[in-house]
Amino acid sequence: MGAVGKLAPKPSADAAAGVRLGALRHSIGFLLRVCQVRLYDQFYERLGDSDLRPGEFSLLWVISQNPGIKQGVLAQTLAIKPAHMTKTVRRCAARGLLHRVIPEDDRRSVQLSLTLRGTDFVTANSHNFFGPTAYNTHSLTEEEAATLAHLLRRFCGLPDCEPERAAR
Amino acid sequence: MGAVGKLAPKPSADAAAGVRLGALRHSIGFLLRVCQVRLYDQFYERLGDSDLRPGEFSLLWVISQNPGIKQGVLAQTLAIKPAHMTKTVRRCAARGLLHRVIPEDDRRSVQLSLTLRGTDFVTANSHNFFGPTAYNTHSLTEEEAATLAHLLRRFCGLPDCEPERAAR
DNA sequence: CGAAGATAGTTTACAAGGAAATTAAAAAAT
DNA sequence: ATTTTTTAATTTCCTTGTAAACTATCTTCG
Numbered sequence: 001m002g003a004v005g006k007l008a009p010k011p012s013a014d015a016a017a018g019v020r021l022g023a024l025r026h027s028i029g030f031l032l033r034v035c036q037v038r039l040y041d042q043f044y045e046r047l048g049d050s051d052l053r054p055g056e057f058s059l060l061w062v063i064s065q066n067p068g069i070k071q072g073v074l075a076q077t078l079a080i081k082p083a084h085m086t087k088t089v090r091r092c093a094a095r096g097l098l099h100r101v102i103p104e105d106d107r108r109s110v111q112l113s114l115t116l117r118g119t120d121f122v123t124a125n126s127h128n129f130f131g132p133t134a135y136n137t138h139s140l141t142e143e144e145a146a147t148l149a150h151l152l153r154r155f156c157g158l159p160d161c162e163p164e165r166a167a168r
Numbered sequence: 169m170g171a172v173g174k175l176a177p178k179p180s181a182d183a184a185a186g187v188r189l190g191a192l193r194h195s196i197g198f199l200l201r202v203c204q205v206r207l208y209d210q211f212y213e214r215l216g217d218s219d220l221r222p223g224e225f226s227l228l229w230v231i232s233q234n235p236g237i238k239q240g241v242l243a244q245t246l247a248i249k250p251a252h253m254t255k256t257v258r259r260c261a262a263r264g265l266l267h268r269v270i271p272e273d274d275r276r277s278v279q280l281s282l283t284l285r286g287t288d289f290v291t292a293n294s295h296n297f298f299g300p301t302a303y304n305t306h307s308l309t310e311e312e313a314a315t316l317a318h319l320l321r322r323f324c325g326l327p328d329c330e331p332e333r334a335a336r
Numbered sequence: 337c338g339a340a341g342a343t344a345g346t347t348t349a350c351a352a353g354g355a356a357a358t359t360a361a362a363a364a365a366t
Numbered sequence: 367a368t369t370t371t372t373t374a375a376t377t378t379c380c381t382t383g384t385a386a387a388c389t390a391t392c393t394t395c396g
Contacts, residue, residue: 029297078202083346109391163186
């Protein structure tokens with residue numbers, strides 16, 4: 001999947017540089033979208049050949065940190081709507097990456113845990129998402145990236161620290 | 169269109185607060201997505217009844233700041249792929265908000281300008297996107313929001329200032 | 337104890353967004 | 367001057383993500 005929006009400078013990219021944005025240049029909504037598209041492009045540049053889709057790693061990662069987490073709680077955590085969460089979870093289960101368990105004490109809900117294969121998958125792919133070799137490259141310093149992350153958490157209401165106790 | 173992801177706290181929202189994120193809590197990619205979804209929800213909360221769609225205002229706004237801008241340049245500026253830009257531009261043209269003009273000196277391209285109706289539309293809707301009454305509410309101070317915007321521009325490579333000359 | 341209301345996840349249908357192929361036009365190469 | 371290559375936008379088809387309706391299950395109420 002080769003994206004039209006390539007990262008190497010092009011004549012038309014130069015043309016975009018001459019566009020006046022006015023107040024939009026300071027609009028967080030607009031800036032979030034542009035950053036999101038850039039990240040998406042970088043994701044496919046690095047991982048386009050793998051069978052990993054955007055968001056799937058996050059899903060598996062959060063399950064690895066919270067074995068037995070309920071599907072609805074996971075959906076809420078990752079800001080994914082229930083319908084899409086159902087499809088994604090079933091796709092990962094079909095690939096043998098996670099277990100779906102219906103608890104006896106609440107047969108409406110689904111509890112999720114990684115399989116050994118899923119754990120290996122998360123371990124093998126972590127370097128693409130965290131640390132200096134992550135797919136999303138940028139020109140910010142470590143301090144600037146930390147400030148950006150802090151402000152984004154503030155913006156969306158996510159705490160800076162892990163909760164005291166794990167969710168069940 | 170009532171989003172499942174409501175902003176008022178709910179029992180399941182409390183459950184999400186108890187989830188351990190590990191390194192994901194500091195991942196800019198993940199944080200950008202959560203912020204994006206939150207913005208999307210806020211957009212529909214404020215403007216769900218209107219005939220405005222996400223991104224359409226930005227499109228009209230940039231055209232208002234750059235009359236005669238080429239469609240490809242606009243697409244690049246807003247990080248929208250050409251196919252989608254075609255559909256969105258034609259939809260706005262059908263609503264009488266903009267003119268599509270094929271210049272004699274390059275009949276491949278399309279130049280865009282707002283109609284009077286489009287200009288009125290942008291003027292009438294600006295307060296929903298810029299300033300203290302914008303739809304995207306958050307708890308950041310003005311200084312923090314400015315820093316966030318600055319770091320997002322740094323992240324995606326967008327300059328802090330307007331270009332010296334308008335694009336043709 | 338049974339009915340009504342709420343919750344959790346699933347299914348279906350649809351809209352948004354984009355890849356790939358296409359068309360039309362301009363620029364570059366021969 | 368003609369052919370080839372490149373550019374700009376469009377069309378078609380597909381995937382992703384979600385609203386709405388649905389099913390199954392649990393909780394609350396009378």
